[in-house]
């Protein structure tokens with residue numbers, strides 16, 4: 482069965498066939514929803530309990546929540562949205578962890594198992610720069626025989642080849658694994674990576690920061706507390722990170738509100754998050770979904786269209802004043818649908834992502850690369866102005882609707 486027929490047989494529409502709002506809602510917004518949105522627009526902080534109500538919005542409430550998020554986006558970052566030219570380098574897909582949602586990992590003896598050499602990693606980084614990239618994003622599986630100095634050697638190899646390139650690398654789980662192998666504290670391990678050229682860290686491996694849900698998703702993966710500790714240590718050392726959530730599987734509104742609430746509290750302490758990235762669960766080839774009967778888990782086939790809208794919108798509302806950048810992942814949502822999130826709270830489309838393999842390995846259907854000019858067109862379709870940024874949201878190039886490029890005084894990455 483091909484992916485398109487698979488999508489239809491499981492009741493989901495390909496995302497590019499789904500409009501954000503299919504009809505003009507005429508029913509009034511529920512008073513309790515309207516009251517929360519009025520508080521948010523007045524600059525008050527929305528509690529987790531209020532966020533749960535927003536996540537449960539229906540009918541006209543959904544449009545009201547999205548409109549409120551759109552207004553807050555406009556107030557925070559103006560009428561513009563961004564993207565970054567980046568390349569993913571997944572240096573190994575060998576991993577012994579066995580997370581149930583993961584379609585990327587391979588055992589060591591699998592025919593398609595790979596571990597890239599340092600020369601190949603450096604070559605790919607050079608190729609990325611030649612294509613205009615200002616960033617490489619590097620993550621891999623937890624290879625049981627990985628040399629102790631693998632992570633620092635990757636950074637040194639890239640910096641030797643292309644010193645100006647920003648390296649966004651290593652999930653908190655890889656940091657935990659690497660620090661344990663090197664017999665170093667998180668602080669010392671991360672500081673050494675910074676000294677070797679690490680520029681920022683992805684806040685992946687968060688999935689849902691809830692003890693029970695995490696236990697079911699991935700029993701032996703790092704705990705919520707360990708994720709927090711590693712990310713907080715990075716922030717204390719001045720290393721920025723992103724923040725993510727993976728939603729639409731065995732989770733629900735209470736978990737989402739608590740997850741975003743936790744990120745908000747962490748941001749209040751160290752201000753280290755650059756962006757929040759909602760990542761919808763991609764179910765097609767994910768063992769969590771394909772083996773759900775055997776696992777005795779009630780697993781959903783990814784988020785619904787409404788849940789996608791509300792995740793971006795409620796995140797904008799909850800994080801207002803704390804995390805300015807909400808990213809819509811075109812890899813997970815599809816380009817057309819990601820564009821619609823730009824009017825529901827998001828202000829960034831993420832990376833052009835040359836060589837995206839993690840989502841594709843779970844059956845993601847939206848390809849592995851988008852050209853910068855297509856990113857610009859996507860942003861313009863939302864009615865916003867496009868700019869190209871570096872990893873830390875510094876503008877590098879502004880665009881006007883005529884496609885005429887305006888050099889930006891902000892300069893290089």
Ligand code: SF4
Nearest residue numbers: 576578579580583586
């Ligand atoms: S999610 Fe990461 S740690 Fe878990 S199995 Fe996949 S590659 Fe390994």
